[in-house]
Amino acid sequence: MSALDLSRWQFGITTVYHFIFVPLTIGLAPLVAGLQTAWVRTGDERWLRLTKFFGKLFLINFAMGVVTGIVQEFQFGMNWSEYSRFVGDVFGAPLALEALIAFFLESTFLGLWIFGWDRLSPRVHLATIWLAAVGVVTSAYFIIAANSFMQHPVGVVFNPVTKRAELTSLLDVLTNSTTLAAFPHTVTASFVVSGTFVAGIAGWWTVRSAKAGREDDASMYRSALRLGLAVLVVSGAGVAYTGDVQSKLMFAQQPMKMAAAEALCDTEKGAGFSLVAVGDLGNACDVRQITVPGLTSFLATGDFAGELKGVKDLQKEYSRLYGPGDYVPLLPATYWNFRMMIGFGAFSAALALAGLWLTRKGAIPSSDRFAQLALLALPMPFLANATGWIFTEMGRQPWIVAPNPTGDPRNRFLTAEAVSPYVDTPTVALSLVVFTVLYGTLAVVWFQLMRRYAAAGAPVVPAAGSSSGPSDDEDSPLSFAY
Numbered sequence: 001m002s003a004l005d006l007s008r009w010q011f012g013i014t015t016v017y018h019f020i021f022v023p024l025t026i027g028l029a030p031l032v033a034g035l036q037t038a039w040v041r042t043g044d045e046r047w048l049r050l051t052k053f054f055g056k057l058f059l060i061n062f063a064m065g066v067v068t069g070i071v072q073e074f075q076f077g078m079n080w081s082e083y084s085r086f087v088g089d090v091f092g093a094p095l096a097l098e099a100l101i102a103f104f105l106e107s108t109f110l111g112l113w114i115f116g117w118d119r120l121s122p123r124v125h126l127a128t129i130w131l132a133a134v135g136v137v138t139s140a141y142f143i144i145a146a147n148s149f150m151q152h153p154v155g156v157v158f159n160p161v162t163k164r165a166e167l168t169s170l171l172d173v174l175t176n177s178t179t180l181a182a183f184p185h186t187v188t189a190s191f192v193v194s195g196t197f198v199a200g201i202a203g204w205w206t207v208r209s210a211k212a213g214r215e216d217d218a219s220m221y222r223s224a225l226r227l228g229l230a231v232l233v234v235s236g237a238g239v240a241y242t243g244d245v246q247s248k249l250m251f252a253q254q255p256m257k258m259a260a261a262e263a264l265c266d267t268e269k270g271a272g273f274s275l276v277a278v279g280d281l282g283n284a285c286d287v288r289q290i291t292v293p294g295l296t297s298f299l300a301t302g303d304f305a306g307e308l309k310g311v312k313d314l315q316k317e318y319s320r321l322y323g324p325g326d327y328v329p330l331l332p333a334t335y336w337n338f339r340m341m342i343g344f345g346a347f348s349a350a351l352a353l354a355g356l357w358l359t360r361k362g363a364i365p366s367s368d369r370f371a372q373l374a375l376l377a378l379p380m381p382f383l384a385n386a387t388g389w390i391f392t393e394m395g396r397q398p399w400i401v402a403p404n405p406t407g408d409p410r411n412r413f414l415t416a417e418a419v420s421p422y423v424d425t426p427t428v429a430l431s432l433v434v435f436t437v438l439y440g441t442l443a444v445v446w447f448q449l450m451r452r453y454a455a456a457g458a459p460v461v462p463a464a465g466s467s468s469g470p471s472d473d474e475d476s477p478l479s480f481a482y
Contacts, residue, residue: 102138
């Protein structure tokens with residue numbers, strides 16, 4: 001394998017691994033803040049117990065996300081130096097803002113939240129977790145703005161002398177139409193993850209507590225279960241709506257990606273939505289499919305009879321515009337990851353339906369089957385988010401900066417041209433092995449920590465009326481670190 005192939009594998013592995021933690025962090029931070037708000041407003045110690053329970057899990061996840069995220073930016077300068085040279089003028093701006101604004105909010109106020117239980121007033125302490133949650137969401141916006149430039153470059157001018165894309169308007173980059181569509185989709189998908197996470201763990205504990213006769217605990221976990229289910233329903237609707245908006249935009253900005261996602265080999269009027277495809281999903285693009293007639297055309301254009309260009313015609317068009325080359329992404333990866341994204345998300349929908357039915361009219365579920373469904377659903381939205389991003393990134397290939405169909409056609413860059421010419425195959429192979437082994441070890445550590453503290457349940461807190469949280473190591477938010 002070439003240095004290019006290995007560099008792509010390394011970036012793909014480290015990115016997908018890092019994104020395990022990102023959506024849970026984005027969605028769980030506001031939920032923990034909401035739980036603490038309920039405690040501050042009501043004084044009910046059940047909300048304090050839930051705050052500390054899910055807050056500890058949030059901190060474990062956040063710590064892992066920070067550690068693995070640092071590696072991402074180093075790769076731009078090491079394995080992808082030519083890419084950094086081409087877009088560094090624009091790509092660095094949102095990343096710098098993310099560090100200066102968002103990460104400052106996250107690190108500063110999360111630190112105050114961790115160590116301020118016995119030192120800050122309840123309302124000031126509550127403000128710190130809300131500010132940390134704002135920082136988490138703000139961080140996501142800047143990162144998505146940087147990624148959206150790769151999908152749809154705006155706010156730049158091509159300098160033919162330096163052969164670089166130079167920033168002309170940071171505001172245009174931050175208000176990119178792709179950013180404005182991708183950000184709400186990513187955030188709502190993150191709330192699906194956190195809603196499933198809270199509902200899954202709380203659902204399991206509700207059943208366990210009910211079967212053991214611990215009515216107070218069962219009632220407490222039912223409250224968390226209902227919260228997770230409510231978040232899941234609202235965010236699920238948000239994912240569907242924002243996904244539709246984003247797909248329509250993709251059809252306009254990256255028609256090859258969406259044609260590949262549907263294995264739409266030939267230009268069609270009234271293109272159907274593919275449920276399953278068999279045949280040659282390679283460059284020949286010769287497949288047979290079971291489809292829902294007209295649905296893809298409707299999703300793309302709002303018209304069931306709308307015309308959509310197929311992969312073969314787009315390949316000819318791109319060859320004419322950008323010169324000879326293969327402009328078709330890897331169809332099996334694009335097609336199946338798009339469907340896995342939807343399929344994995346269905347498990348969260350099943351949990352929402354079952355949970356809402358079993359907790360109606362104040363009921364407390366005690367069914368072992370529901371507890372099993374709660375545990376089964378836990379990893380599924382993580383997989384849905386991962387496959388969604390794999391589709392988004394692999395569907396853009398062979399571009400690392402896809403051309404803007406209505407902008408300067410020179411603001412484009414092929415992935416094959418972006419790799420560093422100074423990093424050889426053995427070097428990348430060694431770093432790939434090291435990172436894979438290291439991340440595999442971290443995955444085991446993360447899973448064991450999350451499993452250990454989720455299985456421990458909500459901690460016992462001081463008697464009602466106390467304004468401070470527990471001070472002993474066993475119940476402190478950072479006890480997992482010792």
